[in-house]
Amino acid sequence: MKLNGNEIRPGNVIQHQDTLWVAVKVNAVKPGKGPAYAQVELKNLLDGRKLNERFRASETVERVRLEQKDHTFLYEEGEQLVFMDTESYEQINIEKEMVGERTAFLQDGMAVVVESHEGRPIGVSLPEQVTLEITETEPTVKGQTASSSYKPAVLENGLRIMVPPHITPNTRVIVNTETLDYVKRAD
Structure with a gap:
């Protein structure tokens, strides 16, 4: 699925430079001169390296389709967040960094959707x-x-x-x- 550069949100997984990246931080920039753009901090899903990239609204990137499963937020453990699969009752740990500043909205027992790619959890969608x-x-x-x-x-x-x-x-x-x-x- 194609996304415009200004539609990238934290937690989105995109295909960029022939590999998978997750958007960690997104900052909309509207300079006084020139077109607006999104300053995106990306984290490589394969090797963990980071990249800061600018995406203009006119640019498109490929958003990767992820498997989505319902989970319940259980608790925070250091830099990890613990979630439970609502069907199998398996617990998984996800780094706080994947949720970003929205970690503050997590409440015990909150229903969320955990997104994974090839069985590896890489993002969390909170209620709107x-x-x-x-x-x-x-x-x-x-x-x-x-x-x-x-x-x-x-x-x-x-x-x-x-x-x-x-x-x-x-x-x-x-x-x-x-x-x-x-x-x-x-x-």
Whole structure:
């Protein structure tokens, strides 16, 4: 399957320079002059070497089809994350690096999809949205609610996001795991 350069996401496996690479970090860059591009940190699946590559939106790369199986996140063990296959109950370890900064969204018992290539686990797909509690926010300034301004808040997992002014500590909110954006207040 062909992907445009700006559609590459962390965890995507692509065919590049005649080998398999997994995108570890992706940073969208919009320079003042010239077209936008994605700065992608790639890790070679065969030998572990790393490569920083720029992909313009007009470039295409081949995304590799992976086997996908449902797993449950169990716990964190050092630099490893432990998952259990929901069918066979086998446990597998995956490096935190494969999940990247989204590791903070993993919760005990969370259902995820583990992607593997030729039997080797190489990526984890998290749910698109998770519900978390706000632990800390700045107080609302009088009159601030009249405009569509946002204020910083800290989630229970330590991540900082921007939320509407009416959100207070101990409020549960839904957060997008891809963009790290506030979606809505949880019921």
